[in-house]
Amino acid sequence: MKTCGNMKKITLFFLLGLSLLFAFPIFSHADLIKLGCDYRYWYPFTYEEKGKAKGMHVDIVRKALESLGYQIEIVSLPRKRCIISAQNGEIDGIISIAFHPELTKFLEFPQDVTQIKESSGRIMQIDHVVVTYIDNPYEFKGDIRSLPIPVRIPRGESLVADLGKIGLKVEEANSDKQNFGKLIRDKIGVVITSSMIAENMDLDPAFKGKFKINPTTLASESYHLAFSAKTRLTAAEKTYIWREIEKWRNDYVFMQQVYSQY
Incomplete structure (x- = not known):
C-alpha cells in the first residue's frame, strides 16, 4: 500500500512537471543575441558613448532580454549599416526603429503594428x-x-x-x-x-x-525592437520578447529608474 502511495506521488509530480514544461516556451539561451542600434546622438532615447550603445530604449530592451535569460551584444552602427546587417542576417535585430512598409521586406515587427496607433510590443511611443x-x-x-x-x-x-x-x-x-x-x-x-x-x-x-x-x-510613432527575417529566433521567442518589453515598459518603478538616469 505504501509503495502504491509513493507511485501516485511520483506520477503526480511527473504530470505537474509536464504541465509546467508546456506552459512556457522552450528557449535555448546558449546562443548570443546580437542587436544593432543607430549610433546617432538621439539623447535620451539612443546614443553612443565610448563606443557603447546607451539610452532609454537600450535600457528597456536589455532589461527585457536579460529577464528572459538571454545573453546579448549590442553594437552601435550607422542606421543604413544596421539595416543592411539585419538584411544579411549579421545581427538578430535593430533597437529603436519605427515601422515603415519598405522595412518589412527584411525586418519583422509586432503583429499589431499596422492595426493600432500604439503597438503593444513597442519600446516607447x-x-x-x-x-x-x-x-x-x-x-x-x-x-x-x-x-x-x-x-x-x-x-x-x-x-x-x-x-x-x-x-x-x-x-x-x-x-x-x-x-x-x-x-x-x-x-x-x-x-x-x-x-x-x-x-x-x-x-x-x-x-x-x-x-x-x-x-x-x-x-x-511606435519605436520597436525589430527582428531580422534571417534571425534564428523562433516566432514564439520573438513574441515573448515583445511581451517582455511591454511588461517592463509598463512597470512604473522600473521606468522611473530609467527616466532618472537621463
Missing part, C-alpha cells in the same frame, strides 16, 4: 513636434505641406521619406542639437523632433527662449 524660431509667426495646424523649409530632422527617421515624397526640402543631421543650432542661426524653416527633446533643449542656455514648440503634434 514618441510624439514628433514642429519647432520654429521664436519670432517666426508660422503655426503648424496639421497640414504637413505647409511646413516652412528647410525641414530639419534627425538622420534616419522614417518621416524623412514621407516628407520627401510631398516635395519638402529636408535637411538631416546626426543630432538634434545640430538642428537647433541651425534653426537659431538661420531663423527660418523648422525642426522636427520629439516633444521630450524639445523640452530638454529649452533648458540649454544656448537655446532657451529662442524657439517655440507648436502644440499640434506632427506625428506619433
Whole structure:
C-alpha cells in the first residue's frame, strides 16, 4: 500500500512537471543575441558613448532580454549599416526603429503594428513636434505641406521619406542639437523632433527662449525592437520578447529608474 502511495506521488509530480514544461516556451539561451542600434546622438532615447550603445530604449530592451535569460551584444552602427546587417542576417535585430512598409521586406515587427496607433510590443511611443524660431509667426495646424523649409530632422527617421515624397526640402543631421543650432542661426524653416527633446533643449542656455514648440503634434510613432527575417529566433521567442518589453515598459518603478538616469 505504501509503495502504491509513493507511485501516485511520483506520477503526480511527473504530470505537474509536464504541465509546467508546456506552459512556457522552450528557449535555448546558449546562443548570443546580437542587436544593432543607430549610433546617432538621439539623447535620451539612443546614443553612443565610448563606443557603447546607451539610452532609454537600450535600457528597456536589455532589461527585457536579460529577464528572459538571454545573453546579448549590442553594437552601435550607422542606421543604413544596421539595416543592411539585419538584411544579411549579421545581427538578430535593430533597437529603436519605427515601422515603415519598405522595412518589412527584411525586418519583422509586432503583429499589431499596422492595426493600432500604439503597438503593444513597442519600446516607447514618441510624439514628433514642429519647432520654429521664436519670432517666426508660422503655426503648424496639421497640414504637413505647409511646413516652412528647410525641414530639419534627425538622420534616419522614417518621416524623412514621407516628407520627401510631398516635395519638402529636408535637411538631416546626426543630432538634434545640430538642428537647433541651425534653426537659431538661420531663423527660418523648422525642426522636427520629439516633444521630450524639445523640452530638454529649452533648458540649454544656448537655446532657451529662442524657439517655440507648436502644440499640434506632427506625428506619433511606435519605436520597436525589430527582428531580422534571417534571425534564428523562433516566432514564439520573438513574441515573448515583445511581451517582455511591454511588461517592463509598463512597470512604473522600473521606468522611473530609467527616466532618472537621463
